[in-house]
Amino acid sequence: MASGSSEANVNGRETVSLNGEPVVKRPRVSHDSSLRIPKEPHNKVTVVLGAQWGDEGKGKVVDLLAMDADIVCRCQGGNNAGHTVVVDSVEYDFHLLPSGVLNKKALSFIGNGVVIHLPGLFEEAQKNLQKGKGLQGWEERLKISDRAHLVFNFHQAVDGIQEQQRQQQEGKNLGTTKKGIGPAYSSKAARNGLRVCDLVSDFKVFEDKFRMLAEHFLTMYPNLNLEVDSELAQLKGFAERLGPLVTDGVYFMHQALNGPSKKILVEGANAALLDIDFGTYPFVTSSNCTVGGVCTGLGVPPSYVGRVYGVVKAYTTRVGVGAFPTEQKNETGELLQTRGREFGVTTGRKRRCGWLDLVLVRYAHMVNGFTAIALTKLDILDTVSEIKVGVAYKLDGEPLPSFPANMDVLTRVSVDYETLPGWCCSTESARSFEELPLKAQIYIRFIENFLQVPVKWVGVGKSRESMVKLY
Numbered sequence: 001m002a003s004g005s006s007e008a009n010v011n012g013r014e015t016v017s018l019n020g021e022p023v024v025k026r027p028r029v030s031h032d033s034s035l036r037i038p039k040e041p042h043n044k045v046t047v048v049l050g051a052q053w054g055d056e057g058k059g060k061v062v063d064l065l066a067m068d069a070d071i072v073c074r075c076q077g078g079n080n081a082g083h084t085v086v087v088d089s090v091e092y093d094f095h096l097l098p099s100g101v102l103n104k105k106a107l108s109f110i111g112n113g114v115v116i117h118l119p120g121l122f123e124e125a126q127k128n129l130q131k132g133k134g135l136q137g138w139e140e141r142l143k144i145s146d147r148a149h150l151v152f153n154f155h156q157a158v159d160g161i162q163e164q165q166r167q168q169q170e171g172k173n174l175g176t177t178k179k180g181i182g183p184a185y186s187s188k189a190a191r192n193g194l195r196v197c198d199l200v201s202d203f204k205v206f207e208d209k210f211r212m213l214a215e216h217f218l219t220m221y222p223n224l225n226l227e228v229d230s231e232l233a234q235l236k237g238f239a240e241r242l243g244p245l246v247t248d249g250v251y252f253m254h255q256a257l258n259g260p261s262k263k264i265l266v267e268g269a270n271a272a273l274l275d276i277d278f279g280t281y282p283f284v285t286s287s288n289c290t291v292g293g294v295c296t297g298l299g300v301p302p303s304y305v306g307r308v309y310g311v312v313k314a315y316t317t318r319v320g321v322g323a324f325p326t327e328q329k330n331e332t333g334e335l336l337q338t339r340g341r342e343f344g345v346t347t348g349r350k351r352r353c354g355w356l357d358l359v360l361v362r363y364a365h366m367v368n369g370f371t372a373i374a375l376t377k378l379d380i381l382d383t384v385s386e387i388k389v390g391v392a393y394k395l396d397g398e399p400l401p402s403f404p405a406n407m408d409v410l411t412r413v414s415v416d417y418e419t420l421p422g423w424c425c426s427t428e429s430a431r432s433f434e435e436l437p438l439k440a441q442i443y444i445r446f447i448e449n450f451l452q453v454p455v456k457w458v459g460v461g462k463s464r465e466s467m468v469k470l471y
Helices: 058-066 118-131 153-170 181-190 203-220 228-245 249-258 292-298 331-339 358-368 438-451
Strands: 007-010 013-016 045-050 071-074 083-087 090-094 107-110 142-145 264-267 305-313 316-318 352-354 372-376 386-395 414-421 455-459 467-469
Touching: 045 058, 045 292, 058 083, 058 264, 058 305, 058 372, 058 455, 058 467, 090 118, 107 249, 118 228, 142 228, 142 249, 153 181, 153 203, 203 228, 305 358, 331 352, 358 386, 358 438, 372 438, 386 438, 414 438, 438 455
Parallel strands: 045 264, 045 305, 071 107, 071 264, 107 142, 305 372, 372 455
Antiparallel strands: 007 013, 083 090, 316 352, 386 414, 455 467
């Protein structure tokens, strides 16, 4: 043994130290064994999503659930969405603001997945303020993620030019709202977009980036009419108003999910069949409006997603162009359009109408995993003597095993229908399942059995009170 070395007994073994230094026993590291036990999240988010092509009445369902919510969130889309809510006989129209902003006890949150046109946001608030008292004090109860991307006026101009080019080149357009949503998400994906955090930071740096982005679009579209200086002046004014509303969205949601007990509601915009990945591409929107968009658009871990409610209209509508297997270009379609007042909230365009397509709704359920269904506008069918429901697709006489991804295929499918008897009386006064006509009950049970998902609410009118809770 080298001179100067020493020995120690460690775990029953003689150990010689290095360089003659005494061996030091390391203290045992304490460990909280409870960390290895899976924990249920303290708070979970409840999600409301459209299960068709939009315009299902999500705003009414959200308004109903928002009455006792603590936080109501938007996670994707922009002011291409349109939700109508009737409170105290006043009809409010929302495009960017969460419908829950009418609840004065709740916070509203616009997440990072939303693209925000600031002139549109403040104009929307002003218009709704003039309608009634519901929106008073809205700026005190709205928070906006600092990571949300901005929609500029030139995004909207480009949207219009692109639609015009599609019409000229292919003879058909996508039917966008021309609100600049697609070009704004394109900027986000191309990584030259600008976010809320850029606007409320150093404005000179923001201005330089804004001019570069404007020049980028002018290079691609030489006829683009840009008013860079006037838009920058407008944005500078908005930056001052926006500052108090901006928050770190990730920390905001983390604290909400892990702090004291809270009811958190997420309001989906658009709908499953308009999803950029799962919708009837290319006739879709530019964001994920299925349940995955909740996680990426708010910074919410998947384990914190709780109940997912799918909103289904009792028939089917679609705005703009694209395949529509159950569309009725006849008196039935006109009846549904007229009785249902089927005009787009955002564009004012007349909606195409047809029978309920359960093949489509079942596909939406596969993607979203609905906990329950909210069936809206049942009362529109009150005068129909025979009601058809699409239950299967065929192509060239052969059954299709799944919902087709290819839109050329979807335009060629034929639909197998089940015919159910209409109830031919008013449902508008019903306030329970038992008060609904028997044939209306049969219609609801048929939908439940086909989808294997319960119907939790049925809408039989325009007001909040007309959403009949079944269980």
